[in-house]
Amino acid sequence: MSAIEHFVLLARYNADMNRQLYDAAAQLPAGELTAARKAFFGSLAGTLNHLLAGDTIWLKRFSRHPADFPALQAMRDLPQPSGLTHTFSEELPVLRAYREQLDAIISAFASQLTQADLAHAFEYRNTRGDAYRKPFGLLLLHFFNHQTHHRGQASTLLTQAGVDIGVTDLLLWVPDL
Structure with missing residues (x-):
């Protein structure tokens, strides 16, 4: 598998896991x-x-990549969250609709990546305004890892509330040889 295929796989896993997470949350x-x-x-x-x-903050940053990914053009029109604790809603259907919109953008974006895009030295500012310059491919890896990390926290919260989210292992998405 190429690095591009890895990111396409991570985007599919991300969308599937988010559906699973929201399905479980709907049982609360x-x-x-x-x-x-x-x-x-x-x-x-x-x-x-x-x-x-x-995800919104990172995708808006990624939309400024020189490759000008068509899938990320929609991100430019979305409002910037006020920070990492921004509240979009406390209603599950509203959160789910936005989640599905972002996951569709992420999947389309992953399919538009090239090896040259991954190697690009990407410059961005964090939410405090600090400037960074890092390999774009490694920033994408962080993006997907961040989602997995916090979905794990959400899965724990659901388990504590008596709701089973089901199998979450990436291994099930990895194709057999």
Whole structure:
């Protein structure tokens, strides 16, 4: 598998896992989505909002790559989150609709990558305004790893609430030889 195929696989895994996560969250009784759970982002809704904020921030950054990825053009019109704890909504259907929109953009974006894009030295500023210059391919790897990390937290919160999210191992998405 090429590096590009890896990112396409990660985009598919990301979308499938997010569907699984939101399906599981939909099983929660009323009020449980926003219940305080002593999690880093407070509640399951807080964690889902953080994932959306982080993805939006990174995708908006990625939309400034010189390759001018057509899939990321839609990101330019979306509002910039106020920060990593930005609240888009506390209603699951609203969060899910935005999640599905982002996942479609991510999947299309992954299919537009080239090896040259991955090698590009990408310049960006973090949410505090600090400037960085890093290999674009490694920033993409961080992007997908960040999602997996916080989906793991969300999965734990769901398990603690008595909802089984199901199998989450990337291994099941890796094709057999």
